[in-house]
Amino acid sequence: MLRFNDSNEIITEEYKAILVGIQIEEDVSYSMDELEGLAEADSIEVSGRIIQSLEKPNTATLIGKGKVEELAQMCSNMEIDMVIFNEELSGVQMRNLEDSIGVRVIDRTILILDIFADRAISKEGKLQIELAQLQYRMPRLTGFGKSLSRLGGGIGTRGPGEKKLETDRRHISKRIDDIKAELKKAAKNRQTQRSGREKSHIPVVALVGYTNSGKSAVMNKLLAMTDKEEKTVSSQNMLFATLDPQHRKISVENGSEFILIDTVGFVSKLPHSLVEAFKSTLEEVKYADLLIHVVDSSYDNRDFQIEVTDKVIDQLGAGSKRKLMAYNKIDIAEELPLDVSGHDAVYISAKTGENMELLLSSVKEKIFGKRIHAVLLIPYDRGAVTSYLCENAEIISMEYEAEGTLIEGRFDRNDYEKYKSFTKDGEK
Numbered sequence: 001m002l003r004f005n006d007s008n009e010i011i012t013e014e015y016k017a018i019l020v021g022i023q024i025e026e027d028v029s030y031s032m033d034e035l036e037g038l039a040e041a042d043s044i045e046v047s048g049r050i051i052q053s054l055e056k057p058n059t060a061t062l063i064g065k066g067k068v069e070e071l072a073q074m075c076s077n078m079e080i081d082m083v084i085f086n087e088e089l090s091g092v093q094m095r096n097l098e099d100s101i102g103v104r105v106i107d108r109t110i111l112i113l114d115i116f117a118d119r120a121i122s123k124e125g126k127l128q129i130e131l132a133q134l135q136y137r138m139p140r141l142t143g144f145g146k147s148l149s150r151l152g153g154g155i156g157t158r159g160p161g162e163k164k165l166e167t168d169r170r171h172i173s174k175r176i177d178d179i180k181a182e183l184k185k186a187a188k189n190r191q192t193q194r195s196g197r198e199k200s201h202i203p204v205v206a207l208v209g210y211t212n213s214g215k216s217a218v219m220n221k222l223l224a225m226t227d228k229e230e231k232t233v234s235s236q237n238m239l240f241a242t243l244d245p246q247h248r249k250i251s252v253e254n255g256s257e258f259i260l261i262d263t264v265g266f267v268s269k270l271p272h273s274l275v276e277a278f279k280s281t282l283e284e285v286k287y288a289d290l291l292i293h294v295v296d297s298s299y300d301n302r303d304f305q306i307e308v309t310d311k312v313i314d315q316l317g318a319g320s321k322r323k324l325m326a327y328n329k330i331d332i333a334e335e336l337p338l339d340v341s342g343h344d345a346v347y348i349s350a351k352t353g354e355n356m357e358l359l360l361s362s363v364k365e366k367i368f369g370k371r372i373h374a375v376l377l378i379p380y381d382r383g384a385v386t387s388y389l390c391e392n393a394e395i396i397s398m399e400y401e402a403e404g405t406l407i408e409g410r411f412d413r414n415d416y417e418k419y420k421s422f423t424k425d426g427e428k
Protein backbone atom coordinates (compact mmCIF):
# COMPACT_ATOMS: atom_id res chain seq x y z
CA MET A 1 0.00 0.00 0.00
CA LEU A 2 1.48 3.33 -1.02
CA ARG A 3 1.74 6.09 1.55
CA PHE A 4 0.54 9.60 0.82
CA ASN A 5 1.20 12.80 2.75
CA ASP A 6 -1.35 15.63 3.19
CA SER A 7 -0.44 17.09 -0.21
CA ASN A 8 -1.11 13.71 -1.73
CA GLU A 9 2.53 13.04 -2.55
CA ILE A 10 3.71 9.48 -2.36
CA ILE A 11 5.88 8.76 0.65
CA THR A 12 7.96 5.68 0.09
CA GLU A 13 8.38 4.18 3.55
CA GLU A 14 6.09 1.41 4.70
CA TYR A 15 3.14 1.67 7.01
CA LYS A 16 3.58 0.23 10.48
CA ALA A 17 0.35 -1.43 11.52
CA ILE A 18 -1.44 -3.25 14.32
CA LEU A 19 -3.97 -5.95 13.47
CA VAL A 20 -7.23 -6.17 15.39
CA GLY A 21 -9.65 -9.10 15.45
CA ILE A 22 -12.70 -10.08 17.40
CA GLN A 23 -13.46 -13.58 18.50
CA ILE A 24 -17.10 -14.45 18.91
CA GLU A 25 -17.27 -18.19 18.39
CA GLU A 26 -14.76 -19.73 16.02
CA ASP A 27 -11.03 -19.46 16.52
CA VAL A 28 -9.73 -16.46 14.61
CA SER A 29 -6.02 -17.13 14.93
CA TYR A 30 -5.79 -18.58 11.40
CA SER A 31 -7.67 -15.75 9.82
CA MET A 32 -5.46 -13.31 11.78
CA ASP A 33 -2.37 -15.08 10.40
CA GLU A 34 -3.86 -14.69 7.00
CA LEU A 35 -4.56 -11.00 7.63
CA GLU A 36 -0.88 -10.61 8.45
CA GLY A 37 0.00 -12.29 5.13
CA LEU A 38 -2.35 -9.93 3.33
CA ALA A 39 -0.79 -6.90 5.05
CA GLU A 40 2.69 -8.09 4.06
CA ALA A 41 1.47 -8.64 0.50
CA ASP A 42 0.54 -4.96 0.51
CA SER A 43 3.96 -3.95 1.89
CA ILE A 44 2.66 -3.08 5.36
CA GLU A 45 4.87 -3.88 8.34
CA VAL A 46 2.89 -5.60 11.11
CA SER A 47 4.04 -4.63 14.62
CA GLY A 48 1.46 -6.40 16.74
CA ARG A 49 -2.02 -7.84 17.02
CA ILE A 50 -4.95 -7.63 19.39
CA ILE A 51 -7.80 -10.12 19.62
CA GLN A 52 -10.83 -9.36 21.77
CA SER A 53 -13.33 -12.06 22.78
CA LEU A 54 -16.81 -10.64 22.58
CA GLU A 55 -20.35 -11.90 22.81
CA LYS A 56 -21.42 -9.50 20.14
CA PRO A 57 -19.66 -6.70 18.24
CA ASN A 58 -20.01 -3.12 19.42
CA THR A 59 -22.05 -1.15 16.87
CA ALA A 60 -20.12 2.09 17.37
CA THR A 61 -16.55 0.81 17.38
CA LEU A 62 -16.72 -2.98 16.78
CA ILE A 63 -14.44 -3.61 19.79
CA GLY A 64 -15.23 -2.43 23.33
CA LYS A 65 -14.55 1.08 24.60
CA GLY A 66 -11.73 0.00 26.90
CA LYS A 67 -10.01 -1.85 24.05
CA VAL A 68 -10.20 1.25 21.86
CA GLU A 69 -8.38 3.23 24.54
CA GLU A 70 -5.78 0.47 24.92
CA LEU A 71 -5.29 0.47 21.16
CA ALA A 72 -4.87 4.26 21.05
CA GLN A 73 -2.21 4.00 23.75
CA MET A 74 -0.41 1.21 21.91
CA CYS A 75 -0.40 3.17 18.67
CA SER A 76 1.12 6.20 20.28
CA ASN A 77 3.75 4.20 22.24
CA MET A 78 4.81 2.14 19.28
CA GLU A 79 4.57 4.91 16.66
CA ILE A 80 1.96 3.00 14.72
CA ASP A 81 0.35 4.72 11.77
CA MET A 82 -2.33 2.26 10.74
CA VAL A 83 -4.78 -0.15 12.35
CA ILE A 84 -6.21 -3.01 10.29
CA PHE A 85 -9.42 -4.71 11.40
CA ASN A 86 -10.07 -8.32 10.48
CA GLU A 87 -13.81 -7.62 10.18
CA GLU A 88 -15.54 -5.39 7.67
CA LEU A 89 -16.23 -2.00 9.31
CA SER A 90 -19.16 0.31 8.67
CA GLY A 91 -18.54 3.95 7.76
CA VAL A 92 -19.60 5.05 11.26
CA GLN A 93 -17.28 2.55 12.96
CA MET A 94 -14.37 3.61 10.79
CA ARG A 95 -14.92 7.29 11.60
CA ASN A 96 -15.39 6.68 15.32
CA LEU A 97 -12.28 4.54 15.50
CA GLU A 98 -10.15 7.02 13.61
CA ASP A 99 -11.33 9.84 15.85
CA SER A 100 -10.48 7.87 19.01
CA ILE A 101 -7.22 6.28 17.92
CA GLY A 102 -5.86 9.13 15.83
CA VAL A 103 -4.34 6.95 13.08
CA ARG A 104 -5.67 5.60 9.85
CA VAL A 105 -8.10 2.70 10.23
CA ILE A 106 -8.81 0.22 7.45
CA ASP A 107 -10.40 -3.22 7.30
CA ARG A 108 -9.67 -6.58 5.69
CA THR A 109 -11.83 -5.76 2.69
CA ILE A 110 -9.96 -2.54 1.89
CA LEU A 111 -6.71 -4.45 2.15
CA ILE A 112 -7.82 -7.22 -0.23
CA LEU A 113 -9.27 -4.69 -2.67
CA ASP A 114 -6.01 -2.76 -2.57
CA ILE A 115 -3.94 -5.84 -3.37
CA PHE A 116 -6.29 -6.75 -6.21
CA ALA A 117 -6.08 -3.19 -7.56
CA ASP A 118 -2.32 -3.49 -7.56
CA ARG A 119 -2.34 -6.83 -9.37
CA ALA A 120 -5.03 -6.17 -12.00
CA ILE A 121 -3.62 -6.12 -15.52
CA SER A 122 -6.42 -6.66 -18.00
CA LYS A 123 -9.03 -4.02 -18.73
CA GLU A 124 -11.75 -6.34 -17.45
CA GLY A 125 -9.79 -7.07 -14.27
CA LYS A 126 -9.29 -3.35 -13.62
CA LEU A 127 -12.97 -2.60 -14.17
CA GLN A 128 -14.00 -5.44 -11.87
CA ILE A 129 -11.82 -4.19 -9.08
CA GLU A 130 -12.98 -0.60 -9.52
CA LEU A 131 -16.57 -1.82 -9.33
CA ALA A 132 -15.83 -3.72 -6.12
CA GLN A 133 -14.18 -0.65 -4.59
CA LEU A 134 -17.08 1.62 -5.51
CA GLN A 135 -19.61 -0.86 -4.17
CA TYR A 136 -17.69 -1.04 -0.92
CA ARG A 137 -17.66 2.73 -0.73
CA MET A 138 -21.27 3.40 -1.63
CA PRO A 139 -22.98 2.41 1.66
CA ARG A 140 -20.23 4.20 3.56
CA LEU A 141 -20.87 7.44 1.75
CA THR A 142 -24.21 8.59 3.15
CA GLY A 143 -23.69 11.38 5.63
CA PHE A 144 -19.94 10.94 5.75
CA GLY A 145 -18.82 12.83 2.71
CA LYS A 146 -16.28 14.76 4.73
CA SER A 147 -14.90 11.91 6.67
CA LEU A 148 -14.63 9.93 3.50
CA SER A 149 -12.55 12.44 1.69
CA ARG A 150 -10.37 12.52 4.77
CA LEU A 151 -10.07 8.76 4.60
CA GLY A 152 -9.14 9.29 1.00
CA GLY A 153 -6.61 6.75 -0.05
CA GLY A 154 -7.76 4.48 2.76
CA ILE A 155 -10.30 3.10 0.42
CA GLY A 156 -7.90 1.62 -2.03
CA THR A 157 -5.13 4.02 -2.77
CA ARG A 158 -4.78 2.60 -6.24
CA GLY A 159 -8.48 2.66 -6.78
CA PRO A 160 -10.62 5.18 -8.53
CA GLY A 161 -8.35 7.97 -7.25
CA GLU A 162 -8.64 11.08 -5.12
CA LYS A 163 -10.61 13.06 -7.64
CA LYS A 164 -13.50 10.68 -7.60
CA LEU A 165 -13.66 10.72 -3.81
CA GLU A 166 -14.93 14.28 -4.05
CA THR A 167 -17.74 13.38 -6.39
CA ASP A 168 -21.15 12.82 -4.93
CA ARG A 169 -23.20 9.70 -4.67
CA ARG A 170 -24.85 10.30 -8.02
CA HIS A 171 -21.53 10.32 -9.83
CA ILE A 172 -20.44 7.13 -8.13
CA SER A 173 -23.76 5.57 -8.95
CA LYS A 174 -23.36 6.52 -12.59
CA ARG A 175 -19.83 5.17 -12.69
CA ILE A 176 -21.08 1.88 -11.21
CA ASP A 177 -23.72 1.66 -13.95
CA ASP A 178 -21.17 2.44 -16.66
CA ILE A 179 -18.74 -0.17 -15.40
CA LYS A 180 -21.52 -2.75 -15.15
CA ALA A 181 -22.47 -2.03 -18.77
CA GLU A 182 -18.85 -2.43 -19.90
CA LEU A 183 -18.47 -5.61 -17.93
CA LYS A 184 -21.64 -6.96 -19.49
CA LYS A 185 -19.98 -6.59 -22.89
CA ALA A 186 -16.90 -8.41 -21.65
CA ALA A 187 -19.10 -11.15 -20.18
CA LYS A 188 -20.82 -11.51 -23.53
CA ASN A 189 -17.47 -11.98 -25.27
CA ARG A 190 -16.57 -14.56 -22.69
CA GLN A 191 -19.87 -16.31 -23.33
CA THR A 192 -19.20 -16.35 -27.09
CA GLN A 193 -15.75 -17.86 -26.54
CA ARG A 194 -17.28 -20.42 -24.23
CA SER A 195 -19.95 -21.40 -26.75
CA GLY A 196 -17.20 -21.87 -29.33
CA ARG A 197 -15.39 -24.21 -26.98
CA GLU A 198 -18.59 -26.08 -26.17
CA LYS A 199 -19.33 -26.59 -29.86
CA SER A 200 -15.92 -28.08 -30.45
CA HIS A 201 -16.56 -30.55 -27.58
CA ILE A 202 -13.08 -30.02 -26.22
CA PRO A 203 -13.21 -30.77 -22.49
CA VAL A 204 -12.42 -27.93 -20.07
CA VAL A 205 -10.43 -28.44 -16.88
CA ALA A 206 -10.11 -25.65 -14.30
CA LEU A 207 -7.41 -25.27 -11.65
CA VAL A 208 -8.91 -23.96 -8.42
CA GLY A 209 -7.59 -23.47 -4.91
CA TYR A 210 -6.26 -21.14 -2.30
CA THR A 211 -4.04 -18.27 -3.32
CA ASN A 212 -0.36 -19.27 -3.54
CA SER A 213 -1.13 -23.01 -3.52
CA GLY A 214 0.67 -23.45 -6.87
CA LYS A 215 -2.11 -23.47 -9.49
CA SER A 216 -0.09 -21.49 -12.01
CA ALA A 217 2.99 -23.62 -11.34
CA VAL A 218 0.92 -26.77 -12.02
CA MET A 219 -0.33 -25.26 -15.27
CA ASN A 220 3.21 -24.39 -16.39
CA LYS A 221 4.47 -27.86 -15.59
CA LEU A 222 1.63 -29.48 -17.56
CA LEU A 223 2.41 -27.15 -20.47
CA ALA A 224 6.08 -28.07 -20.33
CA MET A 225 5.19 -31.78 -20.36
CA THR A 226 2.89 -31.48 -23.36
CA ASP A 227 2.45 -28.75 -25.93
CA LYS A 228 5.55 -26.58 -26.04
CA GLU A 229 3.88 -24.02 -28.25
CA GLU A 230 1.61 -22.53 -25.61
CA LYS A 231 2.86 -19.65 -23.45
CA THR A 232 3.48 -20.20 -19.75
CA VAL A 233 1.66 -18.16 -17.09
CA SER A 234 3.08 -16.11 -14.24
CA SER A 235 3.74 -18.11 -11.06
CA GLN A 236 5.14 -16.16 -8.11
CA ASN A 237 5.42 -16.31 -4.38
CA MET A 238 2.82 -13.67 -3.69
CA LEU A 239 -0.87 -13.59 -2.84
CA PHE A 240 -3.21 -13.16 -5.78
CA ALA A 241 -0.54 -13.37 -8.47
CA THR A 242 -3.22 -14.52 -10.93
CA LEU A 243 -6.31 -12.35 -11.33
CA ASP A 244 -7.49 -12.88 -14.89
CA PRO A 245 -8.34 -16.43 -15.87
CA GLN A 246 -5.82 -17.86 -18.33
CA HIS A 247 -6.77 -20.49 -20.90
CA ARG A 248 -4.26 -22.85 -22.46
CA LYS A 249 -4.71 -25.78 -24.78
CA ILE A 250 -3.06 -28.98 -23.61
CA SER A 251 -2.43 -31.49 -26.40
CA VAL A 252 -1.96 -35.10 -25.49
CA GLU A 253 -1.49 -38.27 -27.53
CA ASN A 254 -3.94 -39.41 -30.25
CA GLY A 255 -4.63 -35.81 -31.17
CA SER A 256 -6.74 -35.36 -28.01
CA GLU A 257 -6.71 -32.01 -26.33
CA PHE A 258 -8.30 -30.19 -23.47
CA ILE A 259 -8.48 -26.60 -22.30
CA LEU A 260 -6.82 -25.87 -18.97
CA ILE A 261 -7.92 -22.74 -17.09
CA ASP A 262 -5.86 -21.08 -14.38
CA THR A 263 -8.05 -19.01 -12.05
CA VAL A 264 -7.82 -16.41 -9.30
CA GLY A 265 -6.92 -17.88 -5.90
CA PHE A 266 -9.25 -17.78 -2.92
CA VAL A 267 -8.81 -16.51 0.61
CA SER A 268 -11.10 -16.62 3.63
CA LYS A 269 -13.73 -13.87 3.93
CA LEU A 270 -13.35 -12.97 0.27
CA PRO A 271 -15.26 -9.67 0.17
CA HIS A 272 -18.79 -10.04 -1.12
CA SER A 273 -18.41 -7.06 -3.45
CA LEU A 274 -15.33 -8.70 -4.94
CA VAL A 275 -17.04 -12.04 -5.59
CA GLU A 276 -19.95 -10.14 -7.16
CA ALA A 277 -17.68 -8.00 -9.33
CA PHE A 278 -15.57 -10.98 -10.42
CA LYS A 279 -18.58 -13.15 -11.08
CA SER A 280 -18.12 -13.41 -14.81
CA THR A 281 -14.47 -14.46 -14.60
CA LEU A 282 -15.12 -16.74 -11.63
CA GLU A 283 -17.94 -18.32 -13.59
CA GLU A 284 -15.38 -20.04 -15.80
CA VAL A 285 -15.23 -22.61 -13.02
CA LYS A 286 -18.94 -23.29 -13.40
CA TYR A 287 -18.57 -24.41 -17.00
CA ALA A 288 -15.60 -26.71 -16.51
CA ASP A 289 -15.93 -30.47 -16.95
CA LEU A 290 -13.42 -31.15 -14.19
CA LEU A 291 -11.90 -29.11 -11.35
CA ILE A 292 -8.37 -29.72 -10.11
CA HIS A 293 -8.32 -28.50 -6.53
CA VAL A 294 -4.70 -27.57 -5.82
CA VAL A 295 -3.71 -27.66 -2.14
CA ASP A 296 -0.46 -26.46 -0.53
CA SER A 297 0.53 -29.62 1.41
CA SER A 298 3.34 -27.80 3.18
CA TYR A 299 0.95 -25.45 4.96
CA ASP A 300 -0.14 -26.58 8.46
CA ASN A 301 -3.63 -25.31 8.15
CA ARG A 302 -4.40 -26.65 4.71
CA ASP A 303 -7.71 -28.17 5.92
CA PHE A 304 -9.00 -24.67 6.59
CA GLN A 305 -7.89 -23.62 3.10
CA ILE A 306 -9.63 -26.63 1.53
CA GLU A 307 -12.81 -25.75 3.41
CA VAL A 308 -12.72 -22.10 2.28
CA THR A 309 -12.07 -23.11 -1.33
CA ASP A 310 -14.97 -25.58 -1.28
CA LYS A 311 -17.24 -22.88 0.13
CA VAL A 312 -16.41 -20.44 -2.67
CA ILE A 313 -16.87 -23.20 -5.28
CA ASP A 314 -20.30 -23.90 -3.77
CA GLN A 315 -21.19 -20.21 -3.87
CA LEU A 316 -20.33 -20.18 -7.55
CA GLY A 317 -22.74 -23.04 -8.16
CA ALA A 318 -19.97 -25.49 -9.01
CA GLY A 319 -20.17 -27.61 -5.85
CA SER A 320 -21.29 -30.76 -7.63
CA LYS A 321 -18.57 -30.70 -10.31
CA ARG A 322 -16.23 -33.63 -10.69
CA LYS A 323 -13.09 -32.92 -8.77
CA LEU A 324 -9.54 -34.17 -8.50
CA MET A 325 -7.57 -33.21 -5.41
CA ALA A 326 -3.94 -32.29 -6.18
CA TYR A 327 -1.84 -32.05 -3.02
CA ASN A 328 1.05 -29.90 -4.25
CA LYS A 329 4.47 -28.93 -2.82
CA ILE A 330 5.16 -32.42 -1.45
CA ASP A 331 8.88 -31.61 -1.88
CA ILE A 332 8.65 -29.29 1.13
CA ALA A 333 5.80 -30.90 3.08
CA GLU A 334 6.76 -32.55 6.35
CA GLU A 335 4.14 -35.26 5.90
CA LEU A 336 1.65 -36.16 3.22
CA PRO A 337 -1.80 -34.85 4.07
CA LEU A 338 -4.58 -37.36 4.57
CA ASP A 339 -7.29 -36.89 1.99
CA VAL A 340 -10.82 -36.98 3.33
CA SER A 341 -12.52 -35.23 0.42
CA GLY A 342 -14.06 -38.35 -1.06
CA HIS A 343 -12.58 -37.44 -4.47
CA ASP A 344 -9.56 -38.99 -6.14
CA ALA A 345 -6.32 -37.50 -4.90
CA VAL A 346 -2.77 -37.19 -6.23
CA TYR A 347 0.32 -36.00 -4.37
CA ILE A 348 2.52 -33.85 -6.55
CA SER A 349 5.28 -31.31 -6.78
CA ALA A 350 4.93 -28.81 -9.60
CA LYS A 351 8.46 -27.74 -8.74
CA THR A 352 10.30 -31.05 -9.01
CA GLY A 353 7.78 -32.65 -11.37
CA GLU A 354 7.17 -35.56 -9.01
CA ASN A 355 3.93 -37.41 -9.87
CA MET A 356 2.97 -34.85 -12.49
CA GLU A 357 2.61 -37.66 -15.06
CA LEU A 358 0.20 -39.30 -12.66
CA LEU A 359 -1.79 -36.08 -12.40
CA LEU A 360 -1.97 -35.82 -16.18
CA SER A 361 -3.06 -39.43 -16.60
CA SER A 362 -5.72 -39.01 -13.88
CA VAL A 363 -7.06 -35.95 -15.69
CA LYS A 364 -7.08 -37.78 -19.02
CA GLU A 365 -8.85 -40.75 -17.52
CA LYS A 366 -11.49 -38.50 -16.02
CA ILE A 367 -12.20 -36.45 -19.11
CA PHE A 368 -11.56 -38.92 -21.92
CA GLY A 369 -12.12 -42.15 -20.03
CA LYS A 370 -15.70 -42.44 -21.07
CA ARG A 371 -14.99 -41.73 -24.70
CA ILE A 372 -14.19 -44.28 -27.34
CA HIS A 373 -12.03 -43.58 -30.32
CA ALA A 374 -13.57 -45.13 -33.46
CA VAL A 375 -14.16 -44.71 -37.17
CA LEU A 376 -17.82 -44.99 -38.21
CA LEU A 377 -19.20 -45.16 -41.71
CA ILE A 378 -22.72 -43.71 -41.66
CA PRO A 379 -24.81 -44.39 -44.79
CA TYR A 380 -26.19 -41.33 -46.55
CA ASP A 381 -29.79 -42.37 -45.81
CA ARG A 382 -29.00 -42.05 -42.08
CA GLY A 383 -28.31 -38.31 -42.18
CA ALA A 384 -29.90 -37.80 -38.75
CA VAL A 385 -27.22 -40.02 -37.16
CA THR A 386 -24.46 -38.01 -38.86
CA SER A 387 -25.97 -34.74 -37.61
CA TYR A 388 -26.37 -36.14 -34.09
CA LEU A 389 -22.73 -37.23 -33.97
CA CYS A 390 -21.53 -33.90 -35.36
CA GLU A 391 -23.35 -32.22 -32.48
CA ASN A 392 -22.35 -34.59 -29.72
CA ALA A 393 -19.03 -36.26 -30.48
CA GLU A 394 -15.50 -34.93 -30.68
CA ILE A 395 -14.92 -35.21 -34.42
CA ILE A 396 -11.35 -35.77 -35.60
CA SER A 397 -12.09 -36.03 -39.33
CA MET A 398 -14.97 -36.41 -41.76
CA GLU A 399 -14.82 -37.70 -45.32
CA TYR A 400 -17.52 -38.34 -47.89
CA GLU A 401 -17.09 -41.75 -49.44
CA ALA A 402 -19.20 -43.67 -51.94
CA GLU A 403 -21.06 -45.66 -49.24
CA GLY A 404 -21.56 -42.84 -46.74
CA THR A 405 -19.92 -40.34 -44.38
CA LEU A 406 -16.73 -41.61 -42.78
CA ILE A 407 -16.38 -40.11 -39.30
CA GLU A 408 -13.32 -40.52 -37.14
CA GLY A 409 -13.92 -39.26 -33.62
CA ARG A 410 -14.22 -39.86 -29.92
CA PHE A 411 -17.71 -40.93 -28.97
CA ASP A 412 -19.52 -41.18 -25.67
CA ARG A 413 -19.71 -44.81 -24.63
CA ASN A 414 -23.53 -44.77 -24.88
CA ASP A 415 -23.46 -43.30 -28.37
CA TYR A 416 -20.80 -45.76 -29.43
CA GLU A 417 -22.85 -48.70 -28.13
CA LYS A 418 -25.82 -47.42 -30.12
CA TYR A 419 -23.97 -46.90 -33.38
CA LYS A 420 -21.19 -49.46 -33.22
CA SER A 421 -22.78 -51.46 -36.05
CA PHE A 422 -21.43 -48.67 -38.28
CA THR A 423 -17.86 -49.23 -37.11
CA LYS A 424 -15.47 -49.29 -40.02
CA ASP A 425 -12.11 -50.28 -38.59
CA GLY A 426 -13.34 -51.23 -35.18
CA GLU A 427 -12.44 -49.60 -31.87
CA LYS A 428 -8.90 -48.24 -31.83
Ligand SMILES: Nc1nc2c(ncn2[C@@H]2O[C@H](COP(=O)(O)OP(=O)(O)OP(=O)(O)O)[C@@H](O)[C@H]2O)c(=O)[nH]1
Nearest residue numbers: 212213214215216217236237240241242265350351
Ligand atom coordinates in the same frame (compact mmCIF):
# COMPACT_ATOMS: atom_id res chain seq x y z
N1 LIG B 1 8.53 -25.95 -3.11
C1 LIG B 1 7.54 -25.81 -3.99
N2 LIG B 1 7.10 -24.60 -4.32
C2 LIG B 1 6.08 -24.50 -5.21
C3 LIG B 1 5.47 -25.65 -5.79
N3 LIG B 1 4.49 -25.23 -6.61
C4 LIG B 1 4.49 -23.88 -6.55
N4 LIG B 1 5.45 -23.43 -5.71
C5 LIG B 1 5.75 -22.03 -5.36
O1 LIG B 1 4.63 -21.46 -4.70
C6 LIG B 1 4.48 -20.10 -5.04
C7 LIG B 1 3.09 -19.84 -5.57
O2 LIG B 1 2.92 -20.48 -6.80
P1 LIG B 1 1.85 -20.02 -7.86
O3 LIG B 1 1.90 -21.01 -8.97
O4 LIG B 1 2.01 -18.59 -8.23
O5 LIG B 1 0.51 -20.18 -7.00
P2 LIG B 1 -0.99 -19.83 -7.41
O6 LIG B 1 -1.86 -20.85 -6.77
O7 LIG B 1 -1.10 -19.70 -8.89
O8 LIG B 1 -1.18 -18.44 -6.68
P3 LIG B 1 -2.21 -17.21 -7.02
O9 LIG B 1 -2.21 -16.99 -8.48
O10 LIG B 1 -1.61 -16.10 -6.25
O11 LIG B 1 -3.52 -17.63 -6.48
C8 LIG B 1 5.58 -19.80 -6.06
O12 LIG B 1 6.66 -19.22 -5.39
C9 LIG B 1 5.95 -21.17 -6.60
O13 LIG B 1 7.29 -21.24 -7.05
C10 LIG B 1 5.98 -26.94 -5.41
O14 LIG B 1 5.53 -27.99 -5.84
N5 LIG B 1 7.00 -26.94 -4.50
Ligand SMILES: [Mg+2]
Nearest residue numbers: 215216241242
Ligand atom coordinates in the same frame (compact mmCIF):
# COMPACT_ATOMS: atom_id res chain seq x y z
MG1 LIG C 1 -1.63 -18.10 -10.02
